[in-house]
Amino acid sequence: MAKKAVVLLSGGLDSATVAAIASSRGFETYALSFSYGQRHSSELEAARRVAGQVGTTDHKIVPIDLRAFGASALTDDIEVPKGRAAEEMAEGIPVTYVPARNTIFLSFALAWAEVLGSSDIFIGVNALDYSGYPDCRPEFIEAYQVMARLATKAGVEGDEALTIHAPLIDLTKAQIIEQGVELGVDYGLTVSCYDADDAGQACGECDSCVLRRKGFEEAGVDDPTHYRELAGTA
């Protein structure tokens, strides 16, 4: 019987790649998405499509209410930065940062893993392209794994198997795309844009769109992203 893995699946490029990587390593994958008051709910539609394409065994979408605490452009009515603002943002912690988001997402993944009897959780964090997010750093993932091993029945029973896999953590966006293309990921199904419309069409200008487009260029792969206008592809 294949080993089970819980895969955090946002519907974006990175997590789609991670789901394909988990499958390629022989895991039976259980995809987990969250409905957390995203402005870009088309992300969840993308997550459903990706889960289908990758062939996950199960896909759960758990509603959580991060809006209760406010304070991020991704869930509040703060303007998503574009162009120069997006570039400046890359220097510090982005205003699109959602407090403790990965901590919360991993905690739900841990709960599901424990119920499934799984010791493997996959997350698509990336330290290079998103260095502004504290919870995307390798030291965060390592500390989370240490904590998670103590948090569960398996840990009490001396099982040190629980592993937080972050296979993209040191890759550039171009390397991620190259790996995904090799594994047959259809990036046309994914939505990365912070400001996508209901049809999942990307703005082409936000931080996430800029990084994504640059990745396709550097990988020498045709960009299958659905943009809602031809914004400065020059």
Place this chain on the structure above:
Amino acid sequence: MAKKAVVLLSGGLDSATVAAIASSRGFETYALSFSYGQRHSSELEAARRVAGQVGTTDHKIVPIDLRAFGASALTDDIEVPKGRAAEEMAEGIPVTYVPARNTIFLSFALAWAEVLGSSDIFIGVNALDYSGYPDCRPEFIEAYQVMARLATKAGVEGDEALTIHAPLIDLTKAQIIEQGVELGVDYGLTVSCYDADDAGQACGECDSCVLRRKGFEEAGVDDPTHYRELAGTA
């Protein structure tokens, strides 16, 4: 201006005591409860009453869906063990264990703390009376704190102030009650029973009721618990 603290408040005896302790240490308290498909929803009513009595600055009840993953007597239709079963249960990990519950609760507390600009989170875990729960052990709390410092903006900026306070961790139930009584906690407002009815009346027989009653006896404090029957008070 008083420092802010987020306090996890279940409506039970332990967390009510913790809220009073946080206040007594000079913190402005922000109480956080969860609606997670508990069978004993009267716990949330108790949390509201306790938040009022202790004088919290704000009290949020966040809905989360742990039932999505199943696997615990507190959220499923598994029979809550009583009498002998409860005693046997104390030897191992209780069937009332909810996977990753404290990990999830602390993660939401961390998100709120970050938004509030607070570096202090209080949780009423107790290693002595609940040794069966992996996420009530001191080593879990310590590992959580290490992870949490890396998870947030403050950690990135080199601020090591974030602290997970677990002031009850080494106390017996009797010592907790003694401390709460000194601080003026009205335990008649709290509900600890795993199988309380809608009016918040306790069964008197479950693991939690047995521990609680024993605590009042050992502390020499009149038990203000509302039991729905006189079950073996001898």
